[in-house]
Amino acid sequence: MKQTRGFTVALAVTTLFTGAPDVQARGTTPSDADGEVTFTAGLTVQCGDTLTTHTRLTHDLHCPSSAPFALQLDGDGIVLDLGGHTIRRTGPENRDSQGIVLARGRMVRNGTVRGFGSGITTSSSGQLNVRLHELTLLDNGIGVYHRTSYGNFLITNSRLKGNGTGLSSEFDASNGNFDVRSSLFTHNGTAMVADFHHIDVIDSTFTSNEIVINCFGGSARIRGSTLAWNDAVGRMQLDTGGPYTCAEMRFENSLLANNAAFAPAIRPVWETNELAMIDTLAVRNGAGLKVAAFKVHIDGNTFYDNADGLRLSDLQTFFPVPLTGIVRDNQFLANDGDGLRVQPPSTPTVSNNLALGNAGFGIYAPTASDGGGNVARGNTAGDCVGIVCAMF
Numbered sequence: 495m496k497q498t499r500g501f502t503v504a505l506a507v508t509t510l511f512t513g514a515p516d517v518q519a520r521g522t523t524p525s526d527a528d529g530e531v532t533f534t535a536g537l538t539v540q541c542g543d544t545l546t547t548h549t550r551l552t553h554d555l556h557c558p559s560s561a562p563f564a565l566q567l568d569g570d571g572i573v574l575d576l577g578g579h580t581i582r583r584t585g586p587e588n589r590d591s592q593g594i595v596l597a598r599g600r601m602v603r604n605g606t607v608r609g610f611g612s613g614i615t616t617s618s619s620g621q622l623n624v625r626l627h628e629l630t631l632l633d634n635g636i637g638v639y640h641r642t643s644y645g646n647f648l649i650t651n652s653r654l655k656g657n658g659t660g661l662s663s664e665f666d667a668s669n670g671n672f673d674v675r676s677s678l679f680t681h682n683g684t685a686m687v688a689d690f691h692h693i694d695v696i697d698s699t700f701t702s703n704e705i706v707i708n709c710f711g712g713s714a715r716i717r718g719s720t721l722a723w724n725d726a727v728g729r730m731q732l733d734t735g736g737p738y739t740c741a742e743m744r745f746e747n748s749l750l751a752n753n754a755a756f757a758p759a760i761r762p763v764w765e766t767n768e769l770a771m772i773d774t775l776a777v778r779n780g781a782g783l784k785v786a787a788f789k790v791h792i793d794g795n796t797f798y799d800n801a802d803g804l805r806l807s808d809l810q811t812f813f814p815v816p817l818t819g820i821v822r823d824n825q826f827l828a829n830d831g832d833g834l835r836v837q838p839p840s841t842p843t844v845s846n847n848l849a850l851g852n853a854g855f856g857i858y859a860p861t862a863s864d865g866g867g868n869v870a871r872g873n874t875a876g877d878c879v880g881i882v883c884a885m886f
Contacts, residue, residue, distance in 0.1 A: 526679035528739055544568050550575040553607065557581065559588035564610070566617075568692040576605020576629075583609035589635050596624055603627040613657070616668075619643050626652060636662045637682075638672075640691070645670040652677045654685070660703075662687040674698050677708070684729075688712030688740070690829055695719055705729050705758060709740035709766065717746040726758040727779075730785070732765040732809060740766035747773045755781040765809060771795050782831055786810065788820035790842060797824070802831030803852060816841045822865065826852060833873065836880075837861045843870060855879055 525564040539549060541557035546569040557564035565583045567574055574594070581593055592600055593610040597617045601624065605769070607613040613634035616622055622645040629649075631637035633656040638647060640663040654660040660682045660802030661672050669690040675697045679685040685703045686693050693707070693714040700721045700836065702705045707714050707728045721727055726748055730740040743766045750756075755778060758765055763784040765820075777784065782802025786809045797803050804825050808814045817840035825848045826833025832854035836842060838861040845865025856870030860880035871885050872875035 507850065523837070532590060539565070541565070545572065545574060549780055551577045551579045554579045555581045555880055556584045557593075558761050559591040559610070560586040561738060563592040563593070563595040563605075565593075566595040566597060568597040570598055571600045572598070572602070572885070573601045574599065574663055575603055578605055580606040580608055580672055586767070587756075593634065596622060598622070601627060602627045604629070606630040606632055607634065608632040609634060611635040613637045615639040616641045616645060618645075621645070622742050624648070625650065628652060630655070631660070632656055635659070640664065640668045640670060646673070647671065648673045650675045654679045654682060656681050658683045659687060659869070660685045661693070663689050664677070679703060684708050685701055686712050686714070689738075700724060707743075709743055711738040711740070713741040713743070715742075715744040715746070716775075718748060720749045721748065721753065722751045723757070723860050724753045727753050727756045728764060729758055729761050730764045730766045731761050732811070736810060740764075742766065742768040742770070744770040744812045745772070745778070746770075749775050749777070750779060751775070751777040753779045756783045757781075763807075764802045767809070776800060777790075782829065785819055787819075788815065790817065791823065792819070792821045792824060793843075794823045795825070797829055797833065800829045803833040803835070803854075804827040805832070805835045805837065806842065807837035808840055815818045816861070820845075821862075824848070826850070826856065828852065829876075832856075832875070833870075834859065836860075839870065849873060849877065850881070857881060857883060 505834050541555055541564055542561050544566040550551045576805050590613040591611040591755045592615050593607040593613045595617050613631040625648045627650045629652045631654045635658045637654045637657040637660045645724050660679050672693045674695040677699045680702050682703045687708045689710045691712045698719045702723045706721050706724050710729045733739045761785050765786045768789045769785050770788045773794040775796050777798045779800045784805045786807045808817050819842045821844045823846045827852045830853045832859045833849035833852040836859035843863040843865045844859050846867035849870040852873045854875045856873035856877040858879045864881040868883045870883040
Protein backbone atom coordinates (compact mmCIF):
# COMPACT_ATOMS: atom_id res chain seq x y z
CA MET A 495 0.00 0.00 0.00
CA LYS A 496 0.98 3.67 -0.42
CA GLN A 497 2.77 5.72 2.20
CA THR A 498 1.57 9.19 3.23
CA ARG A 499 4.16 11.93 2.82
CA GLY A 500 4.38 14.64 5.40
CA PHE A 501 2.01 12.96 7.80
CA THR A 502 2.60 10.21 10.31
CA VAL A 503 0.43 8.15 12.57
CA ALA A 504 3.28 5.99 13.80
CA LEU A 505 3.45 7.63 17.21
CA ALA A 506 -0.23 7.07 17.91
CA VAL A 507 -0.05 3.50 16.67
CA THR A 508 2.97 2.80 18.86
CA THR A 509 1.18 4.27 21.86
CA LEU A 510 -1.74 1.88 21.43
CA PHE A 511 0.51 -1.11 20.86
CA THR A 512 2.63 -0.44 23.93
CA GLY A 513 -0.09 0.42 26.37
CA ALA A 514 -3.62 1.77 26.67
CA PRO A 515 -4.61 4.37 29.26
CA ASP A 516 -5.60 3.05 32.67
CA VAL A 517 -9.32 2.49 32.93
CA GLN A 518 -11.66 1.59 35.74
CA ALA A 519 -13.90 -1.34 34.91
CA ARG A 520 -17.58 -0.51 35.29
CA GLY A 521 -19.12 -2.11 38.35
CA THR A 522 -16.07 -4.20 39.20
CA THR A 523 -13.75 -4.51 42.18
CA PRO A 524 -10.55 -6.03 40.78
CA SER A 525 -8.95 -6.35 44.22
CA ASP A 526 -11.45 -9.01 45.30
CA ALA A 527 -10.24 -11.57 42.78
CA ASP A 528 -7.72 -13.06 45.18
CA GLY A 529 -9.71 -12.40 48.30
CA GLU A 530 -9.21 -14.71 51.24
CA VAL A 531 -11.73 -17.49 51.68
CA THR A 532 -11.55 -20.70 53.68
CA PHE A 533 -11.13 -23.61 51.30
CA THR A 534 -11.97 -27.23 51.87
CA ALA A 535 -9.22 -29.71 51.06
CA GLY A 536 -9.01 -30.44 47.35
CA LEU A 537 -7.24 -33.77 47.71
CA THR A 538 -10.45 -35.77 47.47
CA VAL A 539 -12.02 -33.89 44.54
CA GLN A 540 -12.75 -36.21 41.63
CA CYS A 541 -14.28 -35.88 38.18
CA GLY A 542 -18.06 -35.67 38.39
CA ASP A 543 -18.15 -34.05 41.85
CA THR A 544 -20.63 -31.34 42.78
CA LEU A 545 -18.96 -28.74 45.01
CA THR A 546 -21.04 -26.92 47.63
CA THR A 547 -18.26 -25.13 49.58
CA HIS A 548 -15.16 -23.11 48.72
CA THR A 549 -12.69 -25.49 47.08
CA ARG A 550 -9.08 -25.29 45.91
CA LEU A 551 -7.74 -28.05 43.69
CA THR A 552 -4.43 -29.68 44.59
CA HIS A 553 -4.03 -31.73 41.42
CA ASP A 554 -5.01 -31.88 37.74
CA LEU A 555 -8.22 -33.61 36.73
CA HIS A 556 -8.48 -35.76 33.60
CA CYS A 557 -12.18 -36.28 32.99
CA PRO A 558 -13.89 -38.49 30.39
CA SER A 559 -15.89 -36.79 27.68
CA SER A 560 -18.80 -39.16 28.34
CA ALA A 561 -19.37 -37.81 31.88
CA PRO A 562 -22.15 -35.24 32.51
CA PHE A 563 -19.50 -32.72 33.63
CA ALA A 564 -16.02 -32.53 35.08
CA LEU A 565 -17.10 -30.44 38.10
CA GLN A 566 -20.25 -28.60 39.15
CA LEU A 567 -20.55 -25.61 41.50
CA ASP A 568 -23.78 -25.51 43.48
CA GLY A 569 -23.40 -23.31 46.53
CA ASP A 570 -24.30 -19.71 47.24
CA GLY A 571 -21.29 -17.42 46.91
CA ILE A 572 -18.70 -20.18 46.69
CA VAL A 573 -15.29 -19.94 45.01
CA LEU A 574 -13.53 -22.62 43.02
CA ASP A 575 -9.78 -22.02 42.88
CA LEU A 576 -8.10 -24.35 40.40
CA GLY A 577 -4.79 -23.81 42.17
CA GLY A 578 -2.95 -23.43 38.88
CA HIS A 579 -4.08 -26.89 37.79
CA THR A 580 -5.79 -28.10 34.61
CA ILE A 581 -9.15 -29.77 34.10
CA ARG A 582 -8.75 -31.69 30.86
CA ARG A 583 -11.07 -33.76 28.70
CA THR A 584 -9.99 -37.31 27.97
CA GLY A 585 -11.42 -39.67 25.39
CA PRO A 586 -13.00 -38.76 22.07
CA GLU A 587 -14.15 -35.24 21.28
CA ASN A 588 -17.74 -34.69 22.40
CA ARG A 589 -19.60 -31.46 21.70
CA ASP A 590 -21.91 -32.16 24.66
CA SER A 591 -19.09 -32.58 27.18
CA GLN A 592 -18.92 -29.97 29.95
CA GLY A 593 -15.96 -28.78 31.96
CA ILE A 594 -17.22 -26.66 34.89
CA VAL A 595 -20.99 -26.29 35.28
CA LEU A 596 -22.24 -23.30 37.28
CA ALA A 597 -25.53 -23.88 39.07
CA ARG A 598 -24.68 -21.46 41.89
CA GLY A 599 -21.40 -19.83 42.79
CA ARG A 600 -19.43 -16.59 42.84
CA MET A 601 -16.06 -17.23 41.19
CA VAL A 602 -13.85 -19.64 39.28
CA ARG A 603 -10.18 -18.68 39.13
CA ASN A 604 -6.54 -19.58 38.62
CA GLY A 605 -6.25 -22.52 36.23
CA THR A 606 -6.99 -24.12 32.86
CA VAL A 607 -10.06 -25.82 31.39
CA ARG A 608 -9.22 -27.67 28.19
CA GLY A 609 -10.87 -29.66 25.44
CA PHE A 610 -14.57 -29.77 26.39
CA GLY A 611 -17.63 -29.07 24.28
CA SER A 612 -18.16 -26.14 26.64
CA GLY A 613 -15.39 -25.19 29.04
CA ILE A 614 -17.54 -23.27 31.52
CA THR A 615 -21.32 -23.37 31.27
CA THR A 616 -24.43 -22.67 33.33
CA SER A 617 -27.39 -24.70 34.49
CA SER A 618 -29.19 -22.24 36.75
CA SER A 619 -32.72 -21.07 35.94
CA GLY A 620 -32.30 -17.98 38.16
CA GLN A 621 -30.01 -14.96 37.92
CA LEU A 622 -26.32 -15.81 38.09
CA ASN A 623 -23.51 -13.34 38.84
CA VAL A 624 -20.09 -14.89 38.44
CA ARG A 625 -16.48 -13.84 38.03
CA LEU A 626 -13.97 -15.78 35.96
CA HIS A 627 -10.44 -14.69 36.88
CA GLU A 628 -7.01 -15.70 35.61
CA LEU A 629 -8.37 -18.63 33.67
CA THR A 630 -7.08 -20.22 30.49
CA LEU A 631 -9.88 -21.66 28.37
CA LEU A 632 -8.13 -23.75 25.77
CA ASP A 633 -9.33 -25.79 22.78
CA ASN A 634 -12.98 -26.00 23.85
CA GLY A 635 -15.93 -25.96 21.48
CA ILE A 636 -17.16 -22.91 23.45
CA GLY A 637 -15.06 -21.30 26.17
CA VAL A 638 -17.89 -19.73 28.24
CA TYR A 639 -21.44 -20.79 27.40
CA HIS A 640 -24.47 -19.14 29.03
CA ARG A 641 -27.35 -21.59 28.65
CA THR A 642 -30.38 -20.31 30.56
CA SER A 643 -32.08 -17.31 32.14
CA TYR A 644 -30.19 -14.11 33.09
CA GLY A 645 -26.47 -13.95 33.82
CA ASN A 646 -23.73 -11.41 34.47
CA PHE A 647 -20.21 -12.62 33.71
CA LEU A 648 -17.11 -10.63 34.70
CA ILE A 649 -14.07 -12.09 32.92
CA THR A 650 -10.73 -10.69 34.07
CA ASN A 651 -7.06 -11.36 33.28
CA SER A 652 -7.96 -14.47 31.34
CA ARG A 653 -6.84 -16.14 28.12
CA LEU A 654 -9.17 -17.79 25.61
CA LYS A 655 -7.27 -19.66 22.92
CA GLY A 656 -8.15 -22.18 20.24
CA ASN A 657 -11.86 -22.37 21.06
CA GLY A 658 -14.50 -22.71 18.37
CA THR A 659 -16.21 -19.76 20.10
CA GLY A 660 -14.86 -17.84 23.07
CA LEU A 661 -18.04 -16.38 24.62
CA SER A 662 -21.51 -17.49 23.57
CA SER A 663 -25.04 -18.24 24.76
CA GLU A 664 -27.95 -20.52 24.07
CA PHE A 665 -29.93 -19.24 21.10
CA ASP A 666 -33.05 -17.37 22.24
CA ALA A 667 -32.87 -18.84 25.76
CA SER A 668 -30.70 -16.50 27.85
CA ASN A 669 -29.71 -12.87 28.21
CA GLY A 670 -27.37 -10.78 30.29
CA ASN A 671 -23.89 -9.27 30.16
CA PHE A 672 -20.33 -10.35 29.41
CA ASP A 673 -17.88 -7.83 30.91
CA VAL A 674 -14.34 -8.54 29.70
CA ARG A 675 -11.33 -6.89 31.34
CA SER A 676 -7.61 -7.22 30.54
CA SER A 677 -7.98 -10.51 28.70
CA LEU A 678 -6.53 -12.13 25.57
CA PHE A 679 -8.51 -13.88 22.82
CA THR A 680 -6.37 -15.61 20.22
CA HIS A 681 -6.78 -18.29 17.53
CA ASN A 682 -10.49 -18.76 18.22
CA GLY A 683 -13.12 -19.28 15.53
CA THR A 684 -15.37 -16.48 16.81
CA ALA A 685 -14.04 -14.69 19.88
CA MET A 686 -17.41 -13.35 21.13
CA VAL A 687 -21.09 -13.70 20.20
CA ALA A 688 -23.63 -11.09 21.38
CA ASP A 689 -27.01 -12.85 21.17
CA PHE A 690 -29.43 -10.95 23.47
CA HIS A 691 -26.37 -10.05 25.55
CA HIS A 692 -24.40 -6.85 25.95
CA ILE A 693 -20.63 -7.34 25.68
CA ASP A 694 -18.43 -4.68 27.29
CA VAL A 695 -14.69 -5.00 26.66
CA ILE A 696 -11.90 -2.94 28.23
CA ASP A 697 -8.11 -3.13 27.81
CA SER A 698 -8.11 -6.49 26.02
CA THR A 699 -6.36 -7.96 22.99
CA PHE A 700 -7.77 -9.94 20.07
CA THR A 701 -5.33 -11.53 17.63
CA SER A 702 -5.53 -14.25 14.97
CA ASN A 703 -9.24 -14.99 15.45
CA GLU A 704 -11.48 -15.80 12.50
CA ILE A 705 -14.02 -13.20 13.73
CA VAL A 706 -13.69 -11.01 16.80
CA ILE A 707 -17.35 -10.11 17.41
CA ASN A 708 -20.60 -11.49 16.02
CA CYS A 709 -23.27 -8.99 17.10
CA PHE A 710 -26.52 -10.89 16.64
CA GLY A 711 -29.50 -9.43 18.46
CA GLY A 712 -27.36 -7.85 21.18
CA SER A 713 -24.89 -5.00 21.48
CA ALA A 714 -21.18 -4.50 22.11
CA ARG A 715 -18.77 -1.83 23.35
CA ILE A 716 -15.00 -2.20 22.92
CA ARG A 717 -12.74 0.30 24.70
CA GLY A 718 -8.99 0.73 24.97
CA SER A 719 -8.37 -2.55 23.17
CA THR A 720 -6.29 -3.92 20.30
CA LEU A 721 -7.79 -5.96 17.46
CA ALA A 722 -5.01 -7.05 15.12
CA TRP A 723 -4.24 -9.77 12.56
CA ASN A 724 -7.74 -11.26 12.68
CA ASP A 725 -9.50 -12.61 9.60
CA ALA A 726 -12.43 -10.26 10.29
CA VAL A 727 -13.24 -7.73 12.98
CA GLY A 728 -16.99 -8.19 13.12
CA ARG A 729 -20.11 -9.76 11.67
CA MET A 730 -23.39 -7.84 11.92
CA GLN A 731 -26.50 -8.58 9.94
CA LEU A 732 -29.95 -7.19 9.34
CA ASP A 733 -32.81 -9.44 10.44
CA THR A 734 -35.63 -7.96 8.38
CA GLY A 735 -38.83 -8.16 10.41
CA GLY A 736 -37.09 -10.03 13.24
CA PRO A 737 -35.22 -9.27 16.48
CA TYR A 738 -31.71 -10.34 15.52
CA THR A 739 -30.24 -7.11 14.14
CA CYS A 740 -27.28 -5.76 16.14
CA ALA A 741 -28.65 -2.97 18.35
CA GLU A 742 -25.41 -1.01 18.72
CA MET A 743 -21.72 -1.48 18.02
CA ARG A 744 -19.21 0.89 19.70
CA PHE A 745 -15.44 1.23 19.44
CA GLU A 746 -13.64 3.74 21.65
CA ASN A 747 -9.91 4.50 21.91
CA SER A 748 -8.97 1.23 20.25
CA LEU A 749 -6.64 -0.03 17.55
CA LEU A 750 -7.88 -2.03 14.53
CA ALA A 751 -4.74 -2.98 12.62
CA ASN A 752 -3.61 -5.48 9.99
CA ASN A 753 -6.90 -7.37 9.97
CA ALA A 754 -7.65 -9.17 6.69
CA ALA A 755 -11.06 -7.46 6.60
CA PHE A 756 -13.50 -5.58 8.79
CA ALA A 757 -16.27 -8.05 7.91
CA PRO A 758 -16.31 -11.62 6.57
CA ALA A 759 -16.92 -12.10 2.85
CA ILE A 760 -20.30 -13.74 3.52
CA ARG A 761 -21.47 -10.53 5.28
CA PRO A 762 -19.21 -7.77 3.92
CA VAL A 763 -21.26 -4.88 5.38
CA TRP A 764 -21.76 -4.10 9.07
CA GLU A 765 -25.55 -3.90 9.43
CA THR A 766 -26.44 -2.41 12.80
CA ASN A 767 -29.05 -0.01 14.15
CA GLU A 768 -26.30 2.27 15.49
CA LEU A 769 -22.53 2.45 15.06
CA ALA A 770 -20.23 4.58 17.18
CA MET A 771 -16.49 4.81 16.53
CA ILE A 772 -14.61 7.32 18.65
CA ASP A 773 -10.87 8.09 18.92
CA THR A 774 -9.95 4.83 17.22
CA LEU A 775 -7.18 3.97 14.76
CA ALA A 776 -7.95 1.77 11.72
CA VAL A 777 -4.56 1.05 10.17
CA ARG A 778 -3.44 -1.16 7.26
CA ASN A 779 -6.49 -3.39 7.16
CA GLY A 780 -6.97 -5.52 4.05
CA ALA A 781 -10.39 -4.07 3.23
CA GLY A 782 -12.40 -0.94 3.87
CA LEU A 783 -15.14 -0.50 6.46
CA LYS A 784 -18.65 -0.65 4.98
CA VAL A 785 -21.49 0.27 7.32
CA ALA A 786 -25.28 0.30 6.89
CA ALA A 787 -27.09 1.82 9.87
CA PHE A 788 -29.87 4.10 11.06
CA LYS A 789 -27.45 6.35 12.93
CA VAL A 790 -23.68 6.79 13.24
CA HIS A 791 -21.31 8.70 15.50
CA ILE A 792 -17.90 8.66 13.82
CA ASP A 793 -15.68 11.07 15.74
CA GLY A 794 -11.93 11.62 16.08
CA ASN A 795 -10.76 8.49 14.25
CA THR A 796 -7.90 7.88 11.83
CA PHE A 797 -8.31 5.60 8.79
CA TYR A 798 -4.78 5.14 7.46
CA ASP A 799 -3.40 2.99 4.64
CA ASN A 800 -6.35 0.58 4.44
CA ALA A 801 -7.40 -1.16 1.24
CA ASP A 802 -10.37 1.24 1.25
CA GLY A 803 -11.71 3.89 3.57
CA LEU A 804 -15.11 4.28 5.27
CA ARG A 805 -18.38 3.79 3.36
CA LEU A 806 -21.76 4.65 4.91
CA SER A 807 -25.19 3.71 3.59
CA ASP A 808 -28.79 3.21 4.66
CA LEU A 809 -29.95 0.09 6.45
CA GLN A 810 -32.15 -1.74 3.96
CA THR A 811 -35.23 -2.40 6.06
CA PHE A 812 -38.76 -2.80 4.65
CA PHE A 813 -39.11 0.99 4.77
CA PRO A 814 -35.55 2.37 4.54
CA VAL A 815 -34.80 5.76 6.07
CA PRO A 816 -31.68 7.80 5.34
CA LEU A 817 -28.72 7.23 7.62
CA THR A 818 -28.19 10.17 9.98
CA GLY A 819 -25.62 11.15 12.59
CA ILE A 820 -22.21 12.77 12.85
CA VAL A 821 -18.95 12.23 10.94
CA ARG A 822 -16.57 14.68 12.58
CA ASP A 823 -12.86 15.33 13.22
CA ASN A 824 -11.66 12.21 11.42
CA GLN A 825 -8.56 11.71 9.28
CA PHE A 826 -8.70 9.66 6.07
CA LEU A 827 -5.11 9.17 4.97
CA ALA A 828 -3.55 7.20 2.07
CA ASN A 829 -6.32 4.63 1.71
CA ASP A 830 -6.45 2.58 -1.52
CA GLY A 831 -9.92 3.88 -2.40
CA ASP A 832 -12.14 6.72 -1.23
CA GLY A 833 -11.32 8.21 2.15
CA LEU A 834 -14.98 8.72 3.08
CA ARG A 835 -17.94 7.77 0.87
CA VAL A 836 -21.51 8.51 1.93
CA GLN A 837 -23.95 6.71 -0.33
CA PRO A 838 -27.14 8.63 -1.28
CA PRO A 839 -29.63 9.26 0.23
CA SER A 840 -27.77 9.14 3.58
CA THR A 841 -27.66 12.51 5.36
CA PRO A 842 -25.08 12.54 8.16
CA THR A 843 -23.46 15.84 9.09
CA VAL A 844 -19.87 15.84 7.83
CA SER A 845 -17.56 18.35 9.52
CA ASN A 846 -13.89 19.06 10.26
CA ASN A 847 -12.56 15.97 8.51
CA LEU A 848 -9.17 15.69 6.82
CA ALA A 849 -8.72 13.61 3.64
CA LEU A 850 -5.21 13.34 2.19
CA GLY A 851 -3.61 11.15 -0.44
CA ASN A 852 -6.42 8.64 -0.94
CA ALA A 853 -6.51 6.69 -4.22
CA GLY A 854 -10.20 7.53 -4.80
CA PHE A 855 -12.13 10.60 -3.68
CA GLY A 856 -11.16 12.30 -0.48
CA ILE A 857 -14.77 12.82 0.65
CA TYR A 858 -17.67 11.72 -1.58
CA ALA A 859 -20.91 12.76 0.12
CA PRO A 860 -23.47 14.17 -2.36
CA THR A 861 -26.45 14.01 0.04
CA ALA A 862 -24.69 14.68 3.34
CA SER A 863 -25.15 17.80 5.39
CA ASP A 864 -22.05 20.01 5.13
CA GLY A 865 -20.97 20.98 8.64
CA GLY A 866 -17.95 22.91 7.36
CA GLY A 867 -14.29 22.77 8.24
CA ASN A 868 -13.44 19.84 5.95
CA VAL A 869 -9.98 19.76 4.34
CA ALA A 870 -8.89 17.60 1.39
CA ARG A 871 -5.99 17.50 -1.03
CA GLY A 872 -3.93 15.10 -3.08
CA ASN A 873 -6.73 12.57 -3.60
CA THR A 874 -6.49 10.82 -6.97
CA ALA A 875 -10.16 10.86 -8.09
CA GLY A 876 -10.91 14.28 -6.62
CA ASP A 877 -10.99 15.94 -3.26
CA CYS A 878 -14.66 16.50 -2.36
CA VAL A 879 -18.08 15.86 -3.89
CA GLY A 880 -21.26 17.24 -2.32
CA ILE A 881 -19.53 19.32 0.34
CA VAL A 882 -17.07 22.22 0.28
CA CYS A 883 -13.50 21.38 1.22
CA ALA A 884 -10.56 23.70 1.72
CA MET A 885 -7.00 22.87 0.70
CA PHE A 886 -5.63 23.76 4.13
